[in-house]
Amino acid sequence: MVLAVTALAPPASAADGDVTFQNGGVTLHGTVVAPPGGTKLPGLVMVHGSGAHSREDYRDQAEAFARQGIATLIYDKRTEGYSQFERSYATLADDALAAVEALRKRPEVDPARVGVWGLSEGGWVAPLAASKSSDVAFVVTLGANGVQPAQQQAWAIENQLRRLDMDGSLVRMASSTMIRQLVGGGVFPEAHYDPVPVLKSLRQPVLGLWGAKDVLTPPGEAVRIFQDSVAHHTLRVFPDAQHQLRRTTDGFDKLPGYAPGYLELVGTWVHDVPATSSADQPPAQDRQSVEVTPLHWSESTWLQLAVLVFLLLAFGWGLVRGGARPARWLAATGLLAVLGFLVVDVLIQTTMGKGLGPVILGRPLPWLALQLLSLGAVAATIGTAAAWWRARTLRLGVLLAGGVAFVPWAIYWGLLTP
Template identity: 85%
Template structure:
C-alpha cells in the first residue's frame, strides 16, 4: 500500500511540473542515422516547445518490426514530456538464421546519439527501452556507453535465448493440450539440434555479465502471466544482478504488458499503470532500489544442453538420408523371398520418416497450431506417426526372419534400415510415451 501511495505521488508531481501534451500537440520529426554502413530511418515523437526533455530510444523485440509497432507507446510517453525515438528495425544482417545483438546494440547507440543532439533534449537524460529481445539488446547498449543514462525493459530475460525459447515452446504446446514425447521432442530434442546445428543465432548469449556491469538505473517490467519469458526467474536474476533497479510485476499482463486473461490472449489496452509508471520513472528515476516479489512459474526453464557425441546434426541428417534410401531400396528390384514383411517395412518406414519431416515443418511454422485435434495428449498426425513407427518395428522383425532364411542383399539393405530406424525413432520420440 505504501509503495502505491508513493508511486501515485510521484506521478502527480511529474504531471504538475510538466502538463502532458494532448494527442494533437505531439510532434513527429523524421530522422536517419547509420551504423555499420546501414542507414536506419526513424521518428522522434515529442511534445512541442519542450526544453531539457528526457529522451527515450525504443529497441525492438524479435522479428521484423517497423517504428509504427511502437508508435502508440511513444505517443503516450511524449504526452508525459519524453522525447521518444522509434525506428525501423534493420533487415540487413537480421533474419531467423542470422542476427547479432552487438550490431543491434550499436544501432540503439546510434539512435541515442541522434536524441542527444536535439536542442529540446537534455543529453544527460537519454536512455533506452527494450522489449523481449530488446531486453537483451538495450542493457548491452547501456553497458557500452555512458551516454545512456538509464534502461527500461519489458519482458526481459535473465536466461540465454535458447533456454527461453525452449520454455516458451513447451508453454505453447501444453496450452494446446499436448503432453509426453511430442512436447519433449519439440522443446528439447529439436531445440538442441537447432542450437547444435548452428541455426539458432545468439543461442548462448548470457545476459548476466552485462546486467552486473550496468551502473545506470534500470526499470524492469514484467507481466505475471508472461508465457514467452520465464518471469519469476527474470525478476530474481535482475534483482541479484543489477546494482540500481526498480522491478515491477503487473498481475494481469502478458509478455508485452498487454492485458490478458491467461497470457495467451491479448485484450485491448496495456496493463493499468504501465505507461504512467514509465513516464514518472524516466522523468524522476528513484535513488533507491526496489523490487516486487517474483511471480510464480508452473515450472522452471531448463538449460539447452550441448549435443552428445552420437547426436551431431550432420549425423542425424546422414541417418535420415540412409533411412530413406534403405526403405526405398526394396521396391527398386524384382520381388523375391520375404516379400510380404519387406513390403510392409518399405511402406511403414517411408511413411513414418516422410511424415515426421512434414510434422516437424508444420511444428516449426505454426508452434503446434497447424497439427489439428489432440487425442490423449497427442495431435492426430503425431499419434498416426507413432502407430506407423510401431508397425515399422513389427515389419523389421518379420523382415529379419525372412533375411535369416534367405540372406539376400536386397533384404539385407532393407533390414539395415529397419534396425537403424529403432534408435532413431526412440531419439525423436516416435517410440516414446
C-alpha cells in the same frame, strides 16, 4: 565502431521530427515523438522485439510517453544482417547507441537524460547497449529474459504445446531435441547469449517490467535474476498482463489496452529515478525453464542428416524392389514414418502445433499415427530379419539395416517413447 549520425531538424509546427543515423554502413530511419515546445526533455530510444519491426509498431507507446514530457525515438529495425538465421545482438546494440546519439543531439532533449527501452529481444539488446556506453543514462525493459535465448525458446514452445493439451514425447521432442538440433546446426543465432554478465556490469538504473502471465519469457526467473544481478533496479510485475504488457486473461490472448499503470510508471520513473532499489515478488511459474545443453557427438546434426538420408534410401529402395511381405511392410511403414515426421516437424516450427489437428491422449492425430507406424516398422524389422536369415539377399540386408537404424532414430525423436 564509429557511429555516424545525421539528424534532420524537426518541423517547426509539429511534434514529430524525422531522423536518420548510421551504424556499420547501414542507414536507419526513425522519428522523434516529443511534446511541442519542450526543452531539456528526458529522452527514450525504443529497441525492438524479435522479428521485423517498423517504427509504427511502437508509435502508440511513444505518443503516450511524449504526453508525459519524454522525447521518444522510434525507428525502423534493420533488415540487413538480421533474419531468422542471422543476427547479432552486438550489432543491434550499436544500432541503439546510434539512435541514442541522434536523440542526444536534438535541441529539445537533455543529453544527460537519454535512456533505452527494450522489449523481449530488446531486453537483451538494450542492457547490452547501456553496458557499452555511459551516454545511456538509464534502461527500461519489458518482458526481458534473465536466461539464454535457446532456454527461453524451449520454455515458450512447451507452453504453446501444453496449451493445446499436448503432452509426452511430442512436447519433449519439440521443446528439447528439436531446439538442441537447431542450435547444434547453427541455425539459431545468438542461442547461447548469456545476459547475466551484462546485467552485472550495468551502472545505470534499470526499470524492469513483466507481465505475471507471460508465456514467452519465464517471468519469475527473470525478476530473480535481475534482482540478483542489477545493482540499481526497480522491478515491477503486472498481474493480468502478458509478454508485451498488454491486458490478457491467460497470457495467450491480447485484450485492448496496456496493463493499467504501465505507461504512467515509465513516465514517472524516467522523470524521477528512485535513489534506492526495489522489487516486486517474482510471479509464480508452472515450471522452471531448463538449460539447452550442447549436442553429444552421437547426436551431431551431420550424423542425424546422414541417418535420415540412409533411412529414406533404404526404405525407398525396399518399397520399389518389393519382396516378402515383412520387407514390403517395413519399407512402407518406415518410409511413411520418416516422411511424416519431417512434415510434423515443419508444422511444429511454423505453427507452434496449431496445424496438427485434434489431440487424443496428449497426442495430436498425426503424431499418434506416426507412433503407430513406428511400432509397425519395428514389428516388420523383426519379420524382415527372419526373412533375411533364410535368404541372405543384398536387398533384404539393406532393408534390414534400415530397420535396425530406424529404432534408435525413432527413440531419439520420440516416435517410440510415451
